[in-house]
Each structure stands twice: as C-alpha cells, then as structure tokens.
Amino acid sequence: MLRLVVLISGGGSNLRALLDSAADAGFPARIVAVGADRDAGGLAHAEEFGIPTFVVAPSGFPTREAWGEELLEQIQRWQPDLVVLSGFMRLLPERMVAALSPALINTHPAYLPEFPGAHGVRDALAAGVVETGASVIVVDNGVDTGPIIAQQRVPVLPGDTEATLHDRIKPVERELLRQVILDIATGRLELKELARS
Structure with missing residues (x-):
C-alpha cells in the first residue's frame, strides 16, 4: 500500500477527489497525513476523513530554509512513499527537494x-x-x-x-x-x- 502525504494551500478540491479515491478499499494508496503552509480550508476535508493534518507557516521561521527543514521533518514523520503537492503554492527549498525527489510530484x-x-x-x-x-x-x-x-x-x-x-x-x-x-x-x-x- 502506497503511503501518501499531500500538501495544500487552499480549498483542496484535488485533495477531496484523492481522499474519495483512497477511501475505496481497492485503491492501492492511502493518505496518511495532509499538510499546509497556512490554515487552508482544504484541511477540513482531511479531518472529515479522519486523516491527521499539520500546518507549517513560513511566517513562523526566520528563513525559507528553516521553514523547509520543519516542513520536511513533519512530512518524514509519516514515512510517506510519495509526497503530492496539490495546489501547494510555494516553492520548496533545494534541500527539501533533494530529500524527497523523485517521490515528490505536483x-x-x-x-x-x-x-x-x-x-x-x-x-x-x-x-x-x-x-x-x-x-x-x-x-x-x-x-x-x-x-x-x-x-x-x-x-x-x-x-x-x-x-x-x-x-x-x-x-x-x-x-x-x-x-x-x-x-x-x-x-x-x-x-x-x-x-x-
């Protein structure tokens, strides 16, 4: 079973469709956590499905790199096989891309x-x-x-x-x-x- 972490920034319509797919017992992937860079409306979809969520807002960090380190730590905590950017509207720091790619899609x-x-x-x-x-x-x-x-x-x-x-x-x-x-x-x-x- 493929373990997914999905990152969003907004309403999460793509996330919702993915949650619906993953809820099908025959679908070979499960969303294990949903993260965001702000208090995004789409987090409510994850909560409705009982999926854990986390928010790592850039405003709480002195640099983009420091923000990326925390976001990476939050993602890796869930040991995903694949990270999906679904309406995630920020460029990721290079170290984060290096740590996750190619299992990082958008x-x-x-x-x-x-x-x-x-x-x-x-x-x-x-x-x-x-x-x-x-x-x-x-x-x-x-x-x-x-x-x-x-x-x-x-x-x-x-x-x-x-x-x-x-x-x-x-x-x-x-x-x-x-x-x-x-x-x-x-x-x-x-x-x-x-x-x-």
Whole structure:
C-alpha cells in the first residue's frame, strides 16, 4: 500500500477527489497525513476523513530554509512513499527537494512546458491559445520544470473566463493525478527511471 502525504494551500478540491479515491478499499494508496503552509480550508476535508493534518507557516521561521527543514521533518514523520503537492503554492527549498525527489510530484493547470508558474490558466487565456491542459510532474528546483509524468490537453472555448476554464481543467488534473498514483502504486511507473531520463 502506497503511503501518501499531500500538501495544500487552499480549498483542496484535488485533495477531496484523492481522499474519495483512497477511501475505496481497492485503491492501492492511502493518505496518511495532509499538510499546509497556512490554515487552508482544504484541511477540513482531511479531518472529515479522519486523516491527521499539520500546518507549517513560513511566517513562523526566520528563513525559507528553516521553514523547509520543519516542513520536511513533519512530512518524514509519516514515512510517506510519495509526497503530492496539490495546489501547494510555494516553492520548496533545494534541500527539501533533494530529500524527497523523485517521490515528490505536483499537479499544474497547463500543458507544460507551456504556461508554468502560479497563473497558468490566466496566462493561457492572455496568450489567446485554443487549447491548454493539465500536467503531473516530478518536482525539481525550477518553477514547473521537472520531468513530465502525464498530461492531457483541454480546449479553450470562446467566452472562457479564468474561472470557467479552470473548472474544466480541474477534473482532468484530478484524473491524471489519480492515474499516476495508481501507476506508481502498482509498479507500472518508476519515478526513479523518469527522473534519470
């Protein structure tokens, strides 16, 4: 059984979908803890499922590195096989990435390497493209530059706003994440091989 720690910053809609999947006895992964960098609304989803939560806020630390050390300690306490960034809106310090990667993955609401960064949906609309997408990647020290594990295109429709487009990307993102976790848990996907290539 694959042990997951999920990190969030917001409402946790992707987390909720993952909790629903993991609650199925046939799903080969379990979320053992959920962490956040603030008092995120999505922590309530974890609490509803009886999953332990922790918050490590950067404001409580003198440096980003010190914050990263504490966050890493909190994660490692749960001995996860995989750490999932799901709407976690902070760059991790290099030492933390080195300690966890390649068993450290992130979802992104664009078809990488197109539109990296915090505003992937907005940037796609501003660029006037006819399609964008969703991606799951291994986290490295760049901004959404790690090896791509899975991705899928999503059309941009006439009249789309940032909200309507994001609402169509989210289900695709969730399904990609679910499938990636399933593939890792069943041995169909080796993150070490992906990171090496």
